Amino acid sequence: MNIRSDYEQVNRLYYRQLHSETIDLESEDFQQATLLSHNFNNEAEKWQAYLKILGLLALKKWLSDRHLRLDNKIESLPPNQIISSEPMSNLQVGGFKACLLTNESIVDEGIEIPQKMINSPDFAAHFYIVIQVLVEEEEAILIGFRRYDQLINQYLEKNKIGNYQLSLSELNYDSSHLILNLKYLSPAAIKIPENTLAESKSWEKLTSWLEGILREGWQPVEEILGNRKPIIQMAFNLDKTTEKLSPKVVKKFIKQFQMTQKQRGKIQTDLSKTELSDTEVNKALVKILQTTEDEETRWQVAELLWEIDPSHPAAGVRRAIDIGMQLAGVPVALMIAILPKPNQRFAVLSRVYPLQDQRFLPANLKLIGLDEMGQSLFEIRARERDDYIQFKFSADPGDRFSLQIVLNSAIVTKNFII
Structure with a gap:
């Protein structure tokens, strides 16, 4: 049995090497990757960006040689995608969406794909393309690809952090198949998740707050909370006369x-x-x-x-909304704050306050965070004499989450996208 297994592994390796395509990287590619990667803060981010940009340039060159075009301008891509260890999504080739997996996604003869890259309408792609960048050899290798409809029709294992694991042996190594798909197949032939109009209306986009765009109901914190003492008093002594x-x-x-x-x-x-x-x-x-x-x-x-x-x-933006009418008349408010971070990510603070003459939150009131698939991220429960409850976390542009405020049988849900 071991002999057969070893033989099959060698056979697959030979087949992969036979069909993998090498893309030469020119000095101009390294210059552009160096120039663009210098926009980032630390060495780890610069190296991550450097490899990803080389991978993108290799893909662009490979497509161009086959009379296909990568529509995205590399210098205009969102910085958070370039420095993130996640695959690069939302790449456009004609009417198709492509997701590029480069070095950091390739581990132990397999690749990692975050759930959102397959399940979320904002990240799902028609094709998942794997490219290995070999800096010293000044070349990149197009290892293979996988179609979306093939991915969702197979069992995908999850690792400890929730990413899907895909063996390299499950890729299609024949790049001519990718060319045929891109040239002669309609994007409609591969169904990927899409945002419906109703879904898009239900998500509050927090990064739009930074541009002054908010939906009705979200108000400045001072208007909702009135004369409540600031939370900061718990960490700092205020002036006794002015409470400032x-x-x-x-x-x-x-x-x-x-x-x-x-x-x-x-x-x-x-x-x-x-x-x-x-x-x-x-x-x-x-x-x-x-x-x-x-x-x-x-x-x-x-x-x-x-x-x-x-x-x-x-200081970012913070806004609050009165949800008392939706929570069986219990006077409470939800506050959300979004704070840009140096690494192109965003810090998010969610906080629930009592309102009116209520000094404390009802005991057992819960603040629950859910990911875009409805799975629980956190749960905070109010204790006796809690004057607020909160949770802080970091997120990337495009990430979705929901917050639920729960008291007995009453539930209020608010949906957000970064």
């Missing part, structure tokens, strides 16, 4: 951050002053927001900015 943050309080926070993070050289504010001007306070906080990698510190700074300058663009 004073420059001295912010100065203390900035100084503590400098001492613990050893970033004295990155913040130019003179801390020897007895008072800080509003401009100096904002400048110092924004600098921390742009340089720190600690998620909790970023949210602390955002909270400070919300109290000092609620409309400051660096």
